[in-house]
Amino acid sequence: MSVTAPRGFRAAGVAAGLKSGGATDVALVVNDGPDAGVAGVFTTNRVRAAPVRWTQQVVRGGVVRAVVLNSGGANACTGPAGFQDTHATAEHTAAALTASSPRLRLGAGDVAVCSTGLIGERLPMDKLLPGVRTAIRGLARDGGPAAAVAIMTTDTRPKTTVVRGAGWTVGGMAKGAGMLAPGMATMLCVLTTDAVAGPELLDAALRAATRVTFDRVDSDGCMSTNDTVLLLSSGASGVEPDEAELTAAVTAACHDLAQQLVADAEGATKQVAIEVVGAADEDDAVEVGRSVARNNLVKTALFGNDPNWGRILAAVGTTTAAFDPDAVDVAVNGIWVCRGGAAAEDRSKVDLTGRDVTIRIDLHAGAAAATIWTNDLSHAYVHENSAYST
Amino acid sequence: MSVTAPRGFRAAGVAAGLKSGGATDVALVVNDGPDAGVAGVFTTNRVRAAPVRWTQQVVRGGVVRAVVLNSGGANACTGPAGFQDTHATAEHTAAALTASSPRLRLGAGDVAVCSTGLIGERLPMDKLLPGVRTAIRGLARDGGPAAAVAIMTTDTRPKTTVVRGAGWTVGGMAKGAGMLAPGMATMLCVLTTDAVAGPELLDAALRAATRVTFDRVDSDGCMSTNDTVLLLSSGASGVEPDEAELTAAVTAACHDLAQQLVADAEGATKQVAIEVVGAADEDDAVEVGRSVARNNLVKTALFGNDPNWGRILAAVGTTTAAFDPDAVDVAVNGIWVCRGGAAAEDRSKVDLTGRDVTIRIDLHAGAAAATIWTNDLSHAYVHENSAYST
Known part of the structure; x- marks a missing residue:
């Protein structure tokens, strides 16, 4: 059900002709309230x-009533004219939505653009602008799945999620298959909730969630x-969760979508979890994990079903994390091929024929992971x- | 002529059976003096x-009489037993060299190992140890080229250089085709000179040279x-160049070898110079160049003959260098496809059919490059x- 799983939201996905081939390429998500809270990370x-x-400015005010998204063009590195295009898109969307319904009174500043x-x-x-008008005509309470399809680029499948709270719901959609790296996997993601939650609570929950989910996807560096x-709240459930409850639900939604991004990464044959344990602190663990994730020699070895722990150790060695090179252990899919920085169990025991791979690195330098x-x-x-x- | 171009050096390259297929895999370089100066970067x-x-310890003393090198095994991540193997190799080389010639009186501490x-x-x-003895029997004044062949791994050709000074010479050999990245391309390199130069002068010249040559090769991150x-001096020319002269010659030798490394990089179809100009300082220029060099989306675009300047700009945007995103210019093979952070000349004018590619990035933030x-x-x-x- 995607972004329309929570109450108070309508969505649509239509073909405006931005993509060749007639696939849908414009999505619209409208928050019918009663609230219009928003938080964003970028x-x-x-x-x-x-x-x-544009959207960073809009979100700063804490109120967003609609999000218009397009695939088929990033509008990046397009100079002042490109910014004007975004502004015109927001203005056009606001005016057309206002004209479509007497209940809605939107200005450009109520519209986020992706x-x-x-x-x-x-x-x-x-x-694009006629496409926005078509999308407005198509807005529906069950339009979330269509919106999720319209934001796809090299994605092979749409990514949606639903997480249920006690009387309230978080829904979401995301796109992303390449340029997936820190400090946030490359992606667009719209999350919605019918919980009662103001901008500050939304912001706290969203930052806590992305820090341990999207920010830890590093597909291609x-x-x-x-x-x-973006995280939008309609308040339509009338239920007000506390920060821990909301954070847990948003984190679960982001985790689900992040896993879908990694599962659909461009050209990948493996989905790899790099678990760093025994780190002096969490930053060290993240730095080590990222260094291994970005190492092209480790990545090509995995493609070749080669448990090349020497390349893993060489990648760990480029970090500033606290560790003793002669104390590091490495397991690939449960086989400890490296103990104390040297060869241990027979690498031929490692089964890398499946799609899922787990690399576990124990730095023996602390308790963080x-x-x-x-x-x-x-x-x-x-x-x-x-x-x-080309 | 490789490492035996300067007077005072002998070398050999022999097959010890470390590589399958019978290729040569043990090289030996001996400094017959009168001096035995050394400097190293690692x-x-x-x-x-x-x-x-081992070799970091040995070089610290400023004296090295022989360098023994092997391909067919890195002896990395091999624990204390691996270090003992290196020590035994140095001891064996020293003893066998001493036995071979009454003039030589070497201890293990006189022998560098790579x-x-x-x-x-x-x-x-x-x-390996019988191979060292075979190499000693094969030592010759014209043995440099054979030594350069014996250190090859995935290299498709040996890398050698000769730079002439006024009455003195710098010679060198290198290997490296993969794992080519900072703070020094992955490689073994032995440079020799018959100039009269003590360890401090050698060290100053070598550090100045590698900083702007090997340290700026970033093939695969x-x-x-x-x-x-390593840089060895025999003093056999009797000529004592000043620091500027020696630095210039060693830099020229390192530059020549570095270019050969990039030209022979594993699987590469392009040899790319990323020229960053208009930087606030040299560190900024290096950071920007490295970020672009390591970006897999830029690298795959170049493989596809695609002058994708948007990916270049996105890579620049991940750095901490001083620049205004709306003021950056990018040229690919002389065509300024991006001016002021947006599209400029028609990308179809860019000819990427050749092997050599030059990307020029003007940050408009200063005068460093x-x-x-x-x-x-x-x-x-x-x-x-x-x-x-595998």
Whole structure:
């Protein structure tokens, strides 16, 4: 049910002609209230797309009534004209929504905008704006799944989630299959809830959730210009969860969507959990996990079903984490192929024929732990990313 | 002529059976003096191979009379037993060299050891030590080229260089084709000179040279456990260059070898110079260049002959360098496809059909510049590195 699982939301996904081939490419999510709370987290890339700059401003006010999203173009690195396109999209959406329903009175500042696709090209506004009007006509209480399809780019399947609270619900949709890296996997994500929750509570819950989910996906080490995660509250359930309850539900929703991103990463044949334990602190654990996740020699070895723990150790050695190189243990799919920094169990015991891989690294330097999720580096990744824009 | 171009050096390269297939795999370089000066730079990976730990100790004394190198095994992540193997290799080499010539009186501490190959496996000492004795019998004034061949792993050709000074010479050999990354491309390199130069002068020249050559090669972002660059002086020319002269010659030799490494990088179809100009300082320029060099989406785009400047900008945006995203210009092979952070000249004008690619990034933030050398990410890279150890 995606973003329309909670009460108070309608959504739509339509084809505006931004993508060749007639696939849907414009999604709209409308919050019918009574509340209109919002929180957002965004890419930490300093090169931010126009819709990111716009939506960061809008979210700062704590109120958003609609989110319009398009695939087929990122509107990144498009200069002042690109920002003007985003602004015009928000204005057009607000005006058309207001015209469509006497209950709605929206300004551009009530509309968040998200874009995804190729960087460096202007959006075809002559297609996008009519598409927004079509989406408004198609808004429905069960429109969440269609919206999730319309934001797909190289994704092979839509990503949606629903998490139930006690009398309230969190729903969500996400897209992302490449450029999946820190400090947030490259993606667009809209989460909705009918819980009663103001912007501050939403912000606290969303930051806590993304920190341990999307921020720990590092598929290909490449950070996008467009990452956006929004959390909208309608209050339609009338139930007010406490911060711990809301955080737990939002974290579960983000975790579910993050796993779907890694499962659908471009060209990947493996879904890899890098579990770092025995770290002096959590930052160390994250740094070690990320360093291994980004190492092309580790990633190609996994593609080749090769439990090459030497490359894992070499990647750990490039970090500033506290550890003694002669005390590190490494297990691949449960076989401790490295103990004390040297060969241990026979590597031929490691079964890497399946899609799921777990690498466990024990630094023996403390009690902290973290898991980073990544993928292998395959021929299909090279193929897909060498042919994307040409 | 490799390491035997300068007077005072002999070398050999022989087959000891460490590699399957009968290729040569043990190299020996002997400094016949009269001097025996040495300087070294090593991997900054905290997981250091046994020969790196040994040779760092040896070099600290400023005197080295012989360097024994093997391919076919890195002796990294092999624990205390691996270190003992390195020590035994140095002892054996010293004793056998002393026995071979009444002029030589060597202890283990006079012998540097370098190893390259697969991580995590013990060296077959029963093959290596007889190989050292064979190498000693084969030592010759023209043995440099054979030594350069014996240290090859996935290299497709040997790398040698000769730079002439005024009455003195710098010679060198290197190996390296993968795991080429900072703070030094993964490699073994032995440089020799017949200039009169003590350890302090050698050290100053070598550090200045590697900082702007090997340290700026970033082929695949992966830092090795075994990187070693040694510079030996025999003083046999009787000529004493000043620091500037020696530094210039050693830098030229390192530059030549570094370019050969990038040209022979595993599976690469492109040799890419990332020239960062207009940086606030040199560190910023290096950080930006490295970030672009390591970005898998940039690298796969280059493999696909795609001048995808949006991915370049996204990579620049992940750095902490001083720049305004709306002021960055990017040229690919001379075509300024991006001006002021947005599309400029038509990308179809960019000719990427050749092997050499130049990416020029103008940050418009100052007057500093640096160039990082890298490669594309190809199907052949994935193939070679997914099949290396299995």
